[in-house]
Amino acid sequence: MKRIFISIIVVLSFICAISVAPGCANIIPPTGGPKDTLPPVLMSALPKDSTLNFNSYRITLEFDEYVQLDNNLNEQLIVSPNPDNIPIIEAKLRTLSIKLKDSLKPNTTYSIDFGRALKDVNENNVLKNFTYVFSTGDKLSNGMITGNVKLAETGEVDSQLLVVLHANLNDSAIKKLKADYYTRLDSSGNFHFTYLPDEKFAVYVLPNDYSKKYDDSTKMFAFYSDTVEASATPSKIQLYAYQEQKQQEKPATSSGSGNNKKTNEPRNLKFTTNLESNEQDLLDSFQFVLNKRITKFDSAKIILTDTNYHRINAYTVVQSDTTGKNFAVIYPWKENEHYKIIIDTSAFADSAGIKLSKNDTLSFKSKRESQYGSIRLHFNNMDFSKNPVLQLVQNKIIVQSVSLTGKEWYQKLFAPGEYQMRILYDNNKNGVWDPGNFDAKRQPEIVEKIKRPLVTKANWDNEIDINM
Numbered sequence: 219m220k221r222i223f224i225s226i227i228v229v230l231s232f233i234c235a236i237s238v239a240p241g242c243a244n245i246i247p248p249t250g251g252p253k254d255t256l257p258p259v260l261m262s263a264l265p266k267d268s269t270l271n272f273n274s275y276r277i278t279l280e281f282d283e284y285v286q287l288d289n290n291l292n293e294q295l296i297v298s299p300n301p302d303n304i305p306i307i308e309a310k311l312r313t314l315s316i317k318l319k320d321s322l323k324p325n326t327t328y329s330i331d332f333g334r335a336l337k338d339v340n341e342n343n344v345l346k347n348f349t350y351v352f353s354t355g356d357k358l359s360n361g362m363i364t365g366n367v368k369l370a371e372t373g374e375v376d377s378q379l380l381v382v383l384h385a386n387l388n389d390s391a392i393k394k395l396k397a398d399y400y401t402r403l404d405s406s407g408n409f410h411f412t413y414l415p416d417e418k419f420a421v422y423v424l425p426n427d428y429s430k431k432y433d434d435s436t437k438m439f440a441f442y443s444d445t446v447e448a449s450a451t452p453s454k455i456q457l458y459a460y461q462e463q464k465q466q467e468k469p470a471t472s473s474g475s476g477n478n479k480k481t482n483e484p485r486n487l488k489f490t491t492n493l494e495s496n497e498q499d500l501l502d503s504f505q506f507v508l509n510k511r512i513t514k515f516d517s518a519k520i521i522l523t524d525t526n527y528h529r530i531n532a533y534t535v536v537q538s539d540t541t542g543k544n545f546a547v548i549y550p551w552k553e554n555e556h557y558k559i560i561i562d563t564s565a566f567a568d569s570a571g572i573k574l575s576k577n578d579t580l581s582f583k584s585k586r587e588s589q590y591g592s593i594r595l596h597f598n599n600m601d602f603s604k605n606p607v608l609q610l611v612q613n614k615i616i617v618q619s620v621s622l623t624g625k626e627w628y629q630k631l632f633a634p635g636e637y638q639m640r641i642l643y644d645n646n647k648n649g650v651w652d653p654g655n656f657d658a659k660r661q662p663e664i665v666e667k668i669k670r671p672l673v674t675k676a677n678w679d680n681e682i683d684i685n686m
Contacts, residue, residue: 257337263278366409384419392432420445487508499551507543520560525581555584
Protein backbone atom coordinates (compact mmCIF):
# COMPACT_ATOMS: atom_id res chain seq x y z
CA MET A 219 0.00 0.00 0.00
CA LYS A 220 2.85 2.38 0.82
CA ARG A 221 4.39 1.93 -2.65
CA ILE A 222 1.04 2.61 -4.39
CA PHE A 223 0.62 5.82 -2.39
CA ILE A 224 4.09 7.04 -3.36
CA SER A 225 3.45 6.24 -7.05
CA ILE A 226 0.21 8.25 -7.01
CA ILE A 227 2.06 11.23 -5.53
CA VAL A 228 4.68 11.03 -8.28
CA VAL A 229 2.07 10.95 -11.07
CA LEU A 230 0.08 13.83 -9.59
CA SER A 231 3.24 15.90 -9.23
CA PHE A 232 4.08 15.32 -12.89
CA ILE A 233 0.55 16.27 -14.06
CA CYS A 234 0.59 19.43 -11.95
CA ALA A 235 3.96 20.45 -13.38
CA ILE A 236 2.61 20.15 -16.95
CA SER A 237 -0.68 21.91 -16.25
CA VAL A 238 0.94 24.91 -14.59
CA ALA A 239 3.01 25.78 -17.66
CA PRO A 240 1.37 24.47 -20.86
CA GLY A 241 3.39 25.14 -23.95
CA CYS A 242 6.50 26.10 -22.07
CA ALA A 243 9.79 24.69 -23.35
CA ASN A 244 11.27 24.20 -19.85
CA ILE A 245 9.11 21.50 -18.27
CA ILE A 246 10.39 20.55 -14.79
CA PRO A 247 10.73 16.75 -14.44
CA PRO A 248 9.21 15.03 -11.40
CA THR A 249 11.54 14.79 -8.40
CA GLY A 250 10.56 11.23 -7.50
CA GLY A 251 8.12 12.14 -4.75
CA PRO A 252 8.64 12.28 -1.01
CA LYS A 253 11.38 10.18 0.54
CA ASP A 254 10.29 6.82 1.90
CA THR A 255 10.66 7.01 5.70
CA LEU A 256 8.27 4.21 6.67
CA PRO A 257 9.42 0.73 7.71
CA PRO A 258 8.06 -2.40 6.03
CA VAL A 259 4.51 -3.47 6.90
CA LEU A 260 3.56 -7.12 7.46
CA MET A 261 0.79 -8.07 4.99
CA SER A 262 0.35 -11.78 5.75
CA ALA A 263 1.84 -14.60 7.81
CA LEU A 264 1.62 -18.36 7.36
CA PRO A 265 0.89 -19.66 9.97
CA LYS A 266 -0.77 -16.50 11.27
CA ASP A 267 0.85 -14.47 14.02
CA SER A 268 -0.26 -15.61 17.52
CA THR A 269 -1.31 -19.02 16.20
CA LEU A 270 -2.36 -21.55 18.86
CA ASN A 271 -1.60 -25.29 18.71
CA PHE A 272 1.27 -24.49 16.35
CA ASN A 273 2.71 -27.61 14.67
CA SER A 274 4.78 -26.29 11.75
CA TYR A 275 8.52 -25.92 11.25
CA ARG A 276 8.38 -23.24 8.58
CA ILE A 277 7.01 -19.70 8.84
CA THR A 278 6.48 -17.41 5.84
CA LEU A 279 6.02 -13.66 6.28
CA GLU A 280 4.98 -11.35 3.42
CA PHE A 281 5.64 -7.60 3.57
CA ASP A 282 4.45 -4.65 1.46
CA GLU A 283 7.93 -4.03 0.02
CA TYR A 284 11.30 -5.67 -0.52
CA VAL A 285 12.98 -6.52 2.79
CA GLN A 286 16.49 -7.42 3.91
CA LEU A 287 18.21 -8.66 7.05
CA ASP A 288 21.06 -6.81 8.72
CA ASN A 289 24.49 -8.46 8.74
CA ASN A 290 24.37 -8.63 12.54
CA LEU A 291 21.15 -10.68 12.58
CA ASN A 292 22.55 -13.20 15.09
CA GLU A 293 23.33 -10.37 17.54
CA GLN A 294 19.89 -8.82 17.17
CA LEU A 295 17.70 -11.94 16.98
CA ILE A 296 16.17 -13.23 20.22
CA VAL A 297 14.21 -16.47 20.15
CA SER A 298 12.32 -17.32 23.34
CA PRO A 299 12.58 -19.79 24.94
CA ASN A 300 16.28 -19.87 24.12
CA PRO A 301 16.73 -22.59 21.44
CA ASP A 302 19.53 -25.10 21.09
CA ASN A 303 19.79 -24.21 17.40
CA ILE A 304 19.16 -20.79 15.84
CA PRO A 305 16.43 -20.86 13.16
CA ILE A 306 17.44 -20.45 9.53
CA ILE A 307 16.07 -17.08 8.37
CA GLU A 308 16.21 -15.79 4.80
CA ALA A 309 14.87 -12.68 3.07
CA LYS A 310 13.96 -12.73 -0.62
CA LEU A 311 12.07 -9.90 -2.30
CA ARG A 312 9.03 -9.26 -0.08
CA THR A 313 9.21 -12.60 1.69
CA LEU A 314 10.87 -13.57 4.97
CA SER A 315 11.14 -17.31 5.60
CA ILE A 316 11.90 -18.86 8.99
CA LYS A 317 12.85 -22.52 9.34
CA LEU A 318 12.80 -23.84 12.90
CA LYS A 319 15.50 -26.40 13.69
CA ASP A 320 14.55 -27.43 17.24
CA SER A 321 11.81 -29.77 18.41
CA LEU A 322 9.10 -27.60 19.94
CA LYS A 323 8.08 -28.04 23.57
CA PRO A 324 4.42 -28.75 24.28
CA ASN A 325 2.18 -26.03 25.76
CA THR A 326 4.86 -23.39 25.28
CA THR A 327 4.63 -19.86 23.92
CA TYR A 328 7.46 -18.92 21.54
CA SER A 329 8.48 -15.49 20.30
CA ILE A 330 10.96 -14.44 17.60
CA ASP A 331 12.17 -10.86 18.09
CA PHE A 332 14.24 -9.35 15.25
CA GLY A 333 15.46 -6.31 17.20
CA ARG A 334 16.80 -3.87 14.60
CA ALA A 335 17.78 -6.52 12.01
CA LEU A 336 14.74 -6.27 9.69
CA LYS A 337 14.54 -3.33 7.25
CA ASP A 338 13.48 -2.35 3.75
CA VAL A 339 15.83 -2.49 0.77
CA ASN A 340 15.65 1.03 -0.65
CA GLU A 341 16.03 3.34 2.36
CA ASN A 342 17.09 0.91 5.13
CA ASN A 343 14.06 1.85 7.25
CA VAL A 344 14.19 -0.45 10.28
CA LEU A 345 11.11 -2.31 11.50
CA LYS A 346 12.11 -2.07 15.18
CA ASN A 347 11.52 -5.04 17.49
CA PHE A 348 9.28 -6.88 15.03
CA THR A 349 8.13 -10.01 16.89
CA TYR A 350 6.33 -13.11 15.66
CA VAL A 351 4.56 -15.15 18.34
CA PHE A 352 2.98 -18.60 18.46
CA SER A 353 2.02 -21.25 21.01
CA THR A 354 2.17 -25.03 20.88
CA GLY A 355 -0.68 -25.06 23.42
CA ASP A 356 -4.20 -23.70 23.46
CA LYS A 357 -3.28 -20.26 24.84
CA LEU A 358 -0.56 -17.61 24.71
CA SER A 359 1.33 -17.16 27.98
CA ASN A 360 1.00 -13.58 29.27
CA GLY A 361 3.56 -13.55 32.09
CA MET A 362 5.97 -10.61 32.22
CA ILE A 363 9.06 -9.59 34.19
CA THR A 364 10.25 -5.98 33.97
CA GLY A 365 13.04 -4.01 35.58
CA ASN A 366 16.14 -1.90 35.26
CA VAL A 367 19.91 -2.49 35.38
CA LYS A 368 22.54 0.01 36.50
CA LEU A 369 26.29 -0.33 36.97
CA ALA A 370 26.77 -0.47 40.72
CA GLU A 371 30.16 1.26 40.69
CA THR A 372 29.12 4.35 38.72
CA GLY A 373 25.32 4.52 38.56
CA GLU A 374 25.62 4.55 34.75
CA VAL A 375 23.85 2.31 32.21
CA ASP A 376 25.50 -0.22 29.89
CA SER A 377 22.92 -1.09 27.23
CA GLN A 378 25.17 -3.87 25.86
CA LEU A 379 24.34 -6.10 28.82
CA LEU A 380 21.70 -8.84 28.74
CA VAL A 381 19.20 -9.98 31.36
CA VAL A 382 18.78 -13.76 31.55
CA LEU A 383 16.19 -15.97 33.25
CA HIS A 384 16.63 -19.48 34.63
CA ALA A 385 13.70 -21.72 35.56
CA ASN A 386 16.23 -23.89 37.39
CA LEU A 387 16.58 -22.01 40.67
CA ASN A 388 19.82 -23.67 41.81
CA ASP A 389 22.82 -21.34 42.06
CA SER A 390 24.81 -23.61 39.75
CA ALA A 391 22.39 -23.04 36.85
CA ILE A 392 23.87 -19.67 35.84
CA LYS A 393 27.35 -21.23 35.78
CA LYS A 394 26.52 -24.49 33.97
CA LEU A 395 23.24 -24.24 32.05
CA LYS A 396 22.00 -22.30 29.05
CA ALA A 397 19.55 -19.55 29.98
CA ASP A 398 15.85 -20.28 29.36
CA TYR A 399 15.15 -16.68 28.32
CA TYR A 400 17.19 -13.55 27.71
CA THR A 401 16.53 -10.00 26.56
CA ARG A 402 18.30 -6.73 25.81
CA LEU A 403 18.42 -3.46 27.74
CA ASP A 404 17.22 -0.19 26.24
CA SER A 405 19.29 3.00 26.42
CA SER A 406 17.95 3.72 29.93
CA GLY A 407 18.80 0.24 31.24
CA ASN A 408 15.20 -0.99 31.22
CA PHE A 409 14.21 -4.53 30.23
CA HIS A 410 10.89 -6.22 29.55
CA PHE A 411 10.20 -9.97 29.26
CA THR A 412 6.87 -10.97 27.69
CA TYR A 413 5.01 -14.21 26.86
CA LEU A 414 6.46 -15.96 29.92
CA PRO A 415 4.77 -18.91 31.65
CA ASP A 416 3.43 -18.24 35.15
CA GLU A 417 6.54 -19.62 36.85
CA LYS A 418 9.28 -18.46 39.19
CA PHE A 419 12.64 -17.49 37.70
CA ALA A 420 16.12 -16.59 38.90
CA VAL A 421 17.17 -13.30 37.28
CA TYR A 422 20.75 -12.45 36.28
CA VAL A 423 22.68 -9.93 34.15
CA LEU A 424 25.58 -10.86 31.87
CA PRO A 425 27.55 -9.49 28.92
CA ASN A 426 26.22 -10.30 25.46
CA ASP A 427 28.70 -13.11 24.77
CA TYR A 428 28.36 -16.57 23.31
CA SER A 429 28.07 -18.55 26.56
CA LYS A 430 25.63 -16.30 28.46
CA LYS A 431 26.94 -18.02 31.61
CA TYR A 432 28.72 -16.68 34.68
CA ASP A 433 31.94 -18.56 34.04
CA ASP A 434 34.44 -15.77 34.75
CA SER A 435 34.57 -13.43 37.76
CA THR A 436 35.91 -10.63 35.54
CA LYS A 437 32.60 -10.58 33.66
CA MET A 438 30.06 -7.89 34.38
CA PHE A 439 27.36 -9.64 36.43
CA ALA A 440 24.28 -9.03 38.53
CA PHE A 441 21.88 -11.25 40.41
CA TYR A 442 18.51 -10.57 41.97
CA SER A 443 18.48 -11.76 45.57
CA ASP A 444 15.00 -13.35 45.36
CA THR A 445 13.21 -15.41 42.75
CA VAL A 446 10.74 -13.49 40.59
CA GLU A 447 7.37 -14.85 39.45
CA ALA A 448 6.20 -13.89 35.98
CA SER A 449 2.90 -12.04 36.10
CA ALA A 450 0.47 -10.16 33.87
CA THR A 451 0.95 -7.18 36.25
CA PRO A 452 4.63 -7.33 37.23
CA SER A 453 6.44 -5.08 39.69
CA LYS A 454 9.60 -3.45 38.36
CA ILE A 455 12.79 -4.90 39.83
CA GLN A 456 16.21 -3.23 40.10
CA LEU A 457 19.55 -4.96 39.53
CA TYR A 458 23.09 -3.63 40.02
CA ALA A 459 25.86 -5.05 37.84
CA TYR A 460 29.47 -5.34 38.97
CA GLN A 461 32.79 -7.02 38.20
CA GLU A 462 33.98 -9.09 41.14
CA GLN A 463 37.53 -9.13 39.75
CA LYS A 464 39.01 -6.53 37.41
CA GLN A 465 40.83 -7.77 34.32
CA GLN A 466 44.58 -7.44 34.70
CA GLU A 467 46.49 -5.72 31.92
CA LYS A 468 49.04 -8.00 30.32
CA PRO A 469 52.62 -6.69 30.57
CA ALA A 470 54.13 -5.51 27.32
CA THR A 471 56.48 -8.00 25.69
CA SER A 472 59.44 -7.35 23.45
CA SER A 473 60.56 -9.27 20.39
CA GLY A 474 63.87 -9.49 18.59
CA SER A 475 67.28 -11.07 19.08
CA GLY A 476 68.35 -13.04 22.12
CA ASN A 477 69.85 -10.02 23.87
CA ASN A 478 66.24 -8.89 24.75
CA LYS A 479 67.09 -5.24 24.13
CA LYS A 480 64.10 -2.97 23.48
CA THR A 481 65.28 -0.98 20.51
CA ASN A 482 62.65 1.76 20.93
CA GLU A 483 63.11 2.32 24.65
CA PRO A 484 65.30 5.28 25.68
CA ARG A 485 68.54 4.39 27.45
CA ASN A 486 68.48 7.08 30.16
CA LEU A 487 65.94 7.68 32.87
CA LYS A 488 63.66 10.63 32.21
CA PHE A 489 60.77 12.15 34.13
CA THR A 490 57.86 14.53 33.74
CA THR A 491 56.00 16.48 36.45
CA ASN A 492 52.45 17.59 37.13
CA LEU A 493 53.26 21.30 37.07
CA GLU A 494 50.83 23.43 35.05
CA SER A 495 52.42 26.53 33.50
CA ASN A 496 55.23 25.93 35.99
CA GLU A 497 52.80 26.36 38.91
CA GLN A 498 52.21 23.95 41.76
CA ASP A 499 48.64 23.05 42.72
CA LEU A 500 47.98 24.00 46.38
CA LEU A 501 45.71 20.96 46.75
CA ASP A 502 48.10 18.35 45.37
CA SER A 503 51.59 16.99 45.86
CA PHE A 504 54.45 17.56 43.44
CA GLN A 505 54.46 14.51 41.14
CA PHE A 506 57.38 12.82 39.31
CA VAL A 507 56.51 10.32 36.55
CA LEU A 508 59.50 8.24 35.41
CA ASN A 509 59.73 6.51 32.03
CA LYS A 510 60.93 3.21 33.56
CA ARG A 511 60.10 1.15 36.63
CA ILE A 512 62.30 2.22 39.53
CA THR A 513 63.81 -0.40 41.83
CA LYS A 514 66.19 1.87 43.78
CA PHE A 515 64.97 5.12 45.26
CA ASP A 516 66.77 7.44 47.71
CA SER A 517 64.46 10.15 49.08
CA ALA A 518 67.42 11.96 50.66
CA LYS A 519 68.66 12.80 47.16
CA ILE A 520 65.56 14.94 46.49
CA ILE A 521 65.69 18.26 48.32
CA LEU A 522 63.00 20.94 48.58
CA THR A 523 64.24 24.51 49.14
CA ASP A 524 62.96 28.05 49.00
CA THR A 525 64.04 30.38 46.22
CA ASN A 526 67.28 31.15 48.10
CA TYR A 527 68.23 27.45 48.32
CA HIS A 528 67.40 27.29 52.03
CA ARG A 529 66.31 23.74 52.75
CA ILE A 530 62.70 23.14 53.84
CA ASN A 531 62.41 20.37 56.41
CA ALA A 532 58.68 19.63 56.74
CA TYR A 533 58.25 17.63 53.52
CA THR A 534 58.30 13.94 52.54
CA VAL A 535 59.12 12.12 49.30
CA VAL A 536 57.27 8.85 48.69
CA GLN A 537 56.48 6.34 45.97
CA SER A 538 52.86 7.18 45.17
CA ASP A 539 51.61 3.97 43.52
CA THR A 540 52.54 0.36 42.75
CA THR A 541 53.83 0.89 39.21
CA GLY A 542 57.27 1.93 40.42
CA LYS A 543 57.15 4.97 38.14
CA ASN A 544 55.28 7.59 40.20
CA PHE A 545 56.75 9.53 43.12
CA ALA A 546 55.50 12.52 45.09
CA VAL A 547 56.86 15.39 47.17
CA ILE A 548 54.27 16.05 49.87
CA TYR A 549 54.22 19.50 51.47
CA PRO A 550 51.57 22.01 52.68
CA TRP A 551 52.27 24.57 49.97
CA LYS A 552 51.81 28.25 50.78
CA GLU A 553 50.16 30.37 48.15
CA ASN A 554 52.19 32.42 45.66
CA GLU A 555 55.57 31.21 46.97
CA HIS A 556 58.68 30.28 44.94
CA TYR A 557 60.30 26.87 45.46
CA LYS A 558 63.10 24.75 44.08
CA ILE A 559 63.50 20.97 43.98
CA ILE A 560 67.07 19.65 43.64
CA ILE A 561 67.31 16.12 42.22
CA ASP A 562 70.56 14.19 42.42
CA THR A 563 71.46 11.91 39.53
CA SER A 564 71.37 8.89 41.86
CA ALA A 565 67.91 9.60 43.32
CA PHE A 566 66.34 7.00 41.02
CA ALA A 567 67.67 3.83 39.37
CA ASP A 568 66.06 0.94 37.50
CA SER A 569 66.89 -2.77 37.78
CA ALA A 570 69.78 -2.35 35.34
CA GLY A 571 71.29 0.43 37.45
CA ILE A 572 70.42 3.13 34.92
CA LYS A 573 70.10 6.56 36.55
CA LEU A 574 69.25 10.10 35.57
CA SER A 575 71.80 11.51 33.15
CA LYS A 576 72.58 14.55 35.33
CA ASN A 577 71.68 16.49 38.45
CA ASP A 578 68.65 18.72 37.97
CA THR A 579 67.10 21.74 39.66
CA LEU A 580 63.44 22.62 39.09
CA SER A 581 62.17 26.11 39.90
CA PHE A 582 58.45 26.75 40.22
CA LYS A 583 55.83 28.84 42.00
CA SER A 584 52.73 27.80 43.94
CA LYS A 585 49.33 29.01 42.78
CA ARG A 586 47.37 31.84 44.38
CA GLU A 587 44.23 31.15 46.43
CA SER A 588 42.31 33.43 44.06
CA GLN A 589 42.84 30.79 41.36
CA TYR A 590 40.47 28.54 43.33
CA GLY A 591 36.84 28.80 44.32
CA SER A 592 35.13 27.80 47.54
CA ILE A 593 32.42 25.13 47.46
CA ARG A 594 29.43 24.65 49.74
CA LEU A 595 26.98 21.82 49.05
CA HIS A 596 23.61 21.37 50.80
CA PHE A 597 22.21 17.80 50.69
CA ASN A 598 18.45 17.49 51.07
CA ASN A 599 16.75 14.15 51.93
CA MET A 600 20.09 12.36 52.37
CA ASP A 601 19.95 9.08 54.32
CA PHE A 602 23.07 9.33 56.49
CA SER A 603 22.48 5.87 57.98
CA LYS A 604 23.78 4.47 54.66
CA ASN A 605 27.24 6.04 55.19
CA PRO A 606 27.17 8.28 52.09
CA VAL A 607 30.45 9.21 50.41
CA LEU A 608 30.53 12.08 47.92
CA GLN A 609 32.58 11.23 44.82
CA LEU A 610 33.74 14.02 42.51
CA VAL A 611 34.61 12.70 39.05
CA GLN A 612 36.42 14.13 36.01
CA ASN A 613 37.08 12.10 32.85
CA LYS A 614 35.76 8.97 34.64
CA ILE A 615 38.40 9.35 37.37
CA ILE A 616 37.47 10.00 41.01
CA VAL A 617 39.47 13.10 41.90
CA GLN A 618 38.09 13.46 45.44
CA SER A 619 36.03 11.38 47.90
CA VAL A 620 34.44 12.84 51.01
CA SER A 621 32.55 10.95 53.73
CA LEU A 622 29.41 12.96 54.51
CA THR A 623 28.28 13.24 58.11
CA GLY A 624 25.94 16.23 57.87
CA LYS A 625 23.65 18.01 55.46
CA GLU A 626 26.32 20.54 54.48
CA TRP A 627 29.83 20.12 53.11
CA TYR A 628 32.26 23.05 52.65
CA GLN A 629 35.75 23.34 51.20
CA LYS A 630 37.61 26.63 51.17
CA LEU A 631 39.84 25.91 48.16
CA PHE A 632 38.42 23.95 45.24
CA ALA A 633 39.89 23.63 41.74
CA PRO A 634 37.63 25.29 39.15
CA GLY A 635 36.06 23.13 36.48
CA GLU A 636 33.13 20.81 35.79
CA TYR A 637 32.66 17.65 37.85
CA GLN A 638 30.23 14.77 37.88
CA MET A 639 28.88 14.07 41.37
CA ARG A 640 28.06 10.61 42.70
CA ILE A 641 27.03 9.25 46.10
CA LEU A 642 28.54 5.95 47.25
CA TYR A 643 26.54 4.18 49.96
CA ASP A 644 29.50 2.71 51.83
CA ASN A 645 28.18 -0.33 53.72
CA ASN A 646 31.48 -1.31 55.32
CA LYS A 647 32.70 2.28 55.88
CA ASN A 648 36.04 1.75 54.15
CA GLY A 649 35.63 4.79 51.89
CA VAL A 650 35.79 2.90 48.58
CA TRP A 651 33.31 0.99 46.42
CA ASP A 652 33.21 -2.80 46.96
CA PRO A 653 31.85 -5.33 44.44
CA GLY A 654 29.36 -8.08 45.21
CA ASN A 655 29.96 -11.79 45.59
CA PHE A 656 27.43 -14.24 44.17
CA ASP A 657 28.61 -17.28 46.17
CA ALA A 658 28.33 -15.30 49.42
CA LYS A 659 25.01 -13.75 48.27
CA ARG A 660 26.45 -10.30 48.86
CA GLN A 661 25.18 -7.51 46.64
CA PRO A 662 27.63 -4.78 45.53
CA GLU A 663 27.72 -1.40 47.19
CA ILE A 664 25.56 1.06 45.28
CA VAL A 665 26.61 4.35 43.71
CA GLU A 666 23.89 6.88 42.87
CA LYS A 667 24.61 9.34 40.10
CA ILE A 668 23.57 12.95 40.72
CA LYS A 669 22.12 14.27 37.48
CA ARG A 670 23.28 17.88 37.70
CA PRO A 671 27.00 18.58 37.20
CA LEU A 672 29.07 20.59 39.65
CA VAL A 673 30.48 23.63 37.83
CA THR A 674 32.88 25.76 39.88
CA LYS A 675 34.56 29.09 39.05
CA ALA A 676 37.81 30.58 40.31
CA ASN A 677 37.62 33.30 42.99
CA TRP A 678 33.94 32.53 43.47
CA ASP A 679 31.78 31.23 46.33
CA ASN A 680 30.01 28.26 44.74
CA GLU A 681 26.91 27.22 46.73
CA ILE A 682 24.57 24.45 45.49
CA ASP A 683 21.47 22.65 46.78
CA ILE A 684 21.29 18.93 45.93
CA ASN A 685 18.01 17.05 46.27
CA MET A 686 18.42 13.31 46.72
